[in-house]
Amino acid sequence: MLTEFNLLEEAEELWSFLDQAAVCIHLVGADGTIHFANLKELDTLGYSAAEYIGHNIEEFHVDQEVIQDLLTRLTNGETLLSYVARLRKKDNSILYVSINSNVYKKENNFIHTRCFTTEINELAWQCLKNTVDNS
Structure with a gap:
């Protein structure tokens, strides 16, 4: 049986795992x-936590129709695999990415x-966009 101390220790380990993971991870609310x-994720995009967390995800997507489609699909309960997008880094350069995402629901x-989110190169982004078209 887990004690309260063990639960706190395990929660701390899980938080560390997520925050220190070698892949980009983010959580976005329904709005x-x-x-x-x-x-x-913060390091890859070049933003501080204050410049990124609490902001709308749309601010960081180059293609507004892509983020709208992505959010609509997630709201409709889809799991997205290898969904390609372009993100704007703090230095205004473009980051080509592949996104795997689904929604956590409670009640x-x-x-x-x-x-x-995984960084890909422009050629891979173009190929995936043309062959899959985020379907």
């Missing part, structure tokens, strides 16, 4: 607000997305 971004209410 598009970024609730959490791990250190890898059938959208709480937040669970997004894992």
Whole structure:
């Protein structure tokens, strides 16, 4: 049986795992607000936590129709795999990414997305966009 101390220790280990993961992770609320971004995501995009967390995810997407489609699909309960997008880094350069995401729901209410983002090169982005077209 887990004691309260063990539960706190395990919660701390899980938090450390998410925050220190070697992949970009973020959580976005139903209204598009970024609730959490791990250190890898912040470092990759070049933003501080204050410049990113609490802001709307739309601010960081180059193509507004892409983020709207992504959010609509997630709201409709889809799990997205290898969904390609372009993000704007703090230095205004473009980051080509592949996103895997689904939604955490509690009592059938959208709480937040669970997004894992992987950097890809422009050629891979173009190929994926043309062959899959985010379907």
